[in-house]
Amino acid sequence: MYELLLIRYGEIGTKGKNRHVFEQRLQANIQSALKGLGIEEVERAHARLYVPLKADLEAVVKRLQRVFGISSFSPVVRVPLDPQAIEKAAIEVMAAGLRQEQPDGGRLTFKVDTRRANKGFPITSPVMSSNLGAVLLQEFPQLAVDVHQPQLTVQVEIRDQYSYVYTERIPGPGGLPVGVSGKGVLLLSGGIDSPVAGYRMMKRGVRPIAVHFHSYPFTSERSKEKVLELARVLSTYGGPIPVHVVHFTEIQKAINQHCPGRLMITIMRRMMLRLAEAIARREGAGALITGESLGQVASQTMESILVTNAVVELPVFRPLIGADKMEIVELAQEIGTYKLSIQPYEDCCTIFVPRHPEIYPELSEVENAEAKLPVEALIQEALERTELIICGEE
Ligand code: ATP
Numbered sequence: 231m232y233e234l235l236l237i238r239y240g241e242i243g244t245k246g247k248n249r250h251v252f253e254q255r256l257q258a259n260i261q262s263a264l265k266g267l268g269i270e271e272v273e274r275a276h277a278r279l280y281v282p283l284k285a286d287l288e289a290v291v292k293r294l295q296r297v298f299g300i301s302s303f304s305p306v307v308r309v310p311l312d313p314q315a316i317e318k319a320a321i322e323v324m325a326a327g328l329r330q331e332q333p334d335g336g337r338l339t340f341k342v343d344t345r346r347a348n349k350g351f352p353i354t355s356p357v358m359s360s361n362l363g364a365v366l367l368q369e370f371p372q373l374a375v376d377v378h379q380p381q382l383t384v385q386v387e388i389r390d391q392y393s394y395v396y397t398e399r400i401p402g403p404g405g406l407p408v409g410v411s412g413k414g415v416l417l418l419s420g421g422i423d424s425p426v427a428g429y430r431m432m433k434r435g436v437r438p439i440a441v442h443f444h445s446y447p448f449t450s451e452r453s454k455e456k457v458l459e460l461a462r463v464l465s466t467y468g469g470p471i472p473v474h475v476v477h478f479t480e481i482q483k484a485i486n487q488h489c490p491g492r493l494m495i496t497i498m499r500r501m502m503l504r505l506a507e508a509i510a511r512r513e514g515a516g517a518l519i520t521g522e523s524l525g526q527v528a529s530q531t532m533e534s535i536l537v538t539n540a541v542v543e544l545p546v547f548r549p550l551i552g553a554d555k556m557e558i559v560e561l562a563q564e565i566g567t568y569k570l571s572i573q574p575y576e577d578c579c580t581i582f583v584p585r586h587p588e589i590y591p592e593l594s595e596v597e598n599a600e601a602k603l604p605v606e607a608l609i610q611e612a613l614e615r616t617e618l619i620i621c622g623e624e
């Protein structure tokens with residue numbers, strides 16, 4: 231019966247001049263999310279999007295629930311601006327609603343809610359609602375009106391060209407369409423936190439470009455595969471993700487050889503940020519993103535963050551900085567990265583790392599230690615050996 235899905239977007243409607251950029255981006259993101267379902271056109275009219283329901287509703291909804299920027303959607307019946315056609319649609323929609331709902335004690339409570347955006351339509355909203363209410367009561371004896379807490383609400387929207395009639399409102403994921411906030415380089419490890427950090431920024435409209443530091447042969451091919459798998463999961467929320475796999479082994483060996491063990495992690499993280507920033511500049515990304523959470527490990531104290539941040543100019547987004555591990559785990563489970571993240575493959579951060587890393591590193595001391603390293607040459611060499619893999623389906 232439903233041939234159309236109405237899509238609402240919340241926040242992007244409030245963005246003034248940028249509005250059409252947001253709308254076009256959302257439209258394009260919806261189109262690519264629905265690829266393969268035989269739905270070519272996504273129609274845009276009056277701050278709404280409409281998708282023809284040519285595929286199974288559940289399959290369409292499942293895909294759309296991963297498109298950031300959508301606040302909610304409703305399967306709707308679209309009819310001309312004609313009271314009789316609206317009446318007929320209301321009866322149809324109610325019949326479908328009655329098939330779904332389990333009326334308790336035999337009676338189902340309902341109300342009709344009309345919105346008349348088109349003031350040229352001759353019947354006012356309250357009159358329309360009460361007329362339709364009467365028609366429905368007559369048609370379905372098991373109904374009772376309850377305007378305060380109805381089990382079912384028949385919504386009627388009267389717009390410029392058509393009227394829309396529906397009962398259901400399915401929540402969308404919210405957020406901003408991926409791409410509208412620009413690109414960000416996501417430092418993606420195989421751990422629990424960084425995929426969640428990437429998801430969080432995607433939800434704010436950032437298109438991620440991932441960078442992974444790999445320490446082959448100290449870390450296995452399988453540990454790299456795991457990171458690519460994580461990128462594929464993230465890609466289901468916003469399209470293919472390029473992953474730059476940086477060979478980090480030589481850098482780690484050099485640090486291990488020339489710098490004090492307790493500064494190993496700090497210096498490693500400074501090298502990671504420098505490399506990530508170099509890739510960001512090449513790719514036109516405006517920020518770096520990490521999965522750091524304050525106090526979680528030695529490298530995530532204020533002092534450590536100050537010292538690592540000092541080597542880059544781009545802002546570093548740390549969307550999980552104030553999150554507890556349990557909250558991060560919950561979100562990881564929800565978005566589908568948790569099971570992959572807990573697979574036990576070694577991470578480059580665990581190689582050569584001392585038992586007691588410095589929790590409060592000092593910038594001058596770290597800079598002195600680093601002076602023994604050919605930083606520029608190491609970075610250039612690592613960049614040249616970087617491998618690019620696109621993860622996720624177009
Ligand atoms: P995660 O769960 O994301 O691995 P973590 O709690 O293990 O984080 P660290 O190992 O200190 O914390 O890493 C902090 C952040 O640095 C990570 O969230 C990630 O953004 C980045 N990072 C760490 N290791 C790598 C790596 N091998 N490749 C890319 N980024 C990394």
Ligand code: MG
Pocket residue numbers: 419420421422577579
């Ligand atoms: Mg980690």
